[in-house]
Amino acid sequence: MNGSLYSLMTRSASAPRIRGRCTGAVPIGRTRAAEAGTTLLELIVACSILLVLATVSIPLARVSIRRHKETDLRYDLRQMRDAIDRYKDASDKNLIKVAAGTEGYPPDLDTLAKGVKLMSAQQDKDRQVRFLREIPVDPMTGNKDWGLRSVQDDADSDSWGGQDVFDVFSKSQGTALDGSKYSEW
Numbered sequence: 001m002n003g004s005l006y007s008l009m010t011r012s013a014s015a016p017r018i019r020g021r022c023t024g025a026v027p028i029g030r031t032r033a034a035e036a037g038t039t040l041l042e043l044i045v046a047c048s049i050l051l052v053l054a055t056v057s058i059p060l061a062r063v064s065i066r067r068h069k070e071t072d073l074r075y076d077l078r079q080m081r082d083a084i085d086r087y088k089d090a091s092d093k094n095l096i097k098v099a100a101g102t103e104g105y106p107p108d109l110d111t112l113a114k115g116v117k118l119m120s121a122q123q124d125k126d127r128q129v130r131f132l133r134e135i136p137v138d139p140m141t142g143n144k145d146w147g148l149r150s151v152q153d154d155a156d157s158d159s160w161g162g163q164d165v166f167d168v169f170s171k172s173q174g175t176a177l178d179g180s181k182y183s184e185w
Contacts, residue, residue, distance in 0.1 A: 079136065113133070141171055
């Protein structure tokens with residue numbers, strides 16, 4: 001018998017013929033199209049996994065951005081309230097000149113940012129002190145327009161009487177992640 005005929009007769013019908021003797025031999029019965037289909041299937045599975053991960057991460061990113069804005073709002077409110085308190089302390093110590101009827105609070109937020117002249121025993125020195133570098137931007141509304149309250153206003157008033165600045169709040173009507181209103185902070 002011929003060697004090739006003998007190999008055909010002894011080999012089972014289901015086993016594929018293999019070319020060459022190396023370990024990475026490719027079966028003769030398979031084509032490149034079958035191998036490419038497996039790659040396409042892998043690509044579809046990978047895209048599906050990425051789609052699921054993106055769907056989950058987008059709401060988390062939105063919450064993270066909102067939480068960051070809320071942190072900025074709390075920081076800005078704390079800075080402005082601290083500046084108002086420092087202005088009040090300076091006026092109580094007669095370091096700055098205040099208008100009658102204001103009870104020592106600043107007339108507006110611009111006064112805190114522009115600064116005021118200090119009254120000292122040495123009148124030849126013109127010294128000015130600023131309580132804020134600048135009026136911060138409200139992260140919720142995107143502008144520098146803050147809600148103001150004066151000592152003469154009611155505690156729950158949303159309109160400013162215009163006499164002095166006792167407190168500041170955000171004009172945003174949105175609700176925070178904890179359920180409270182930004183304007184109540």
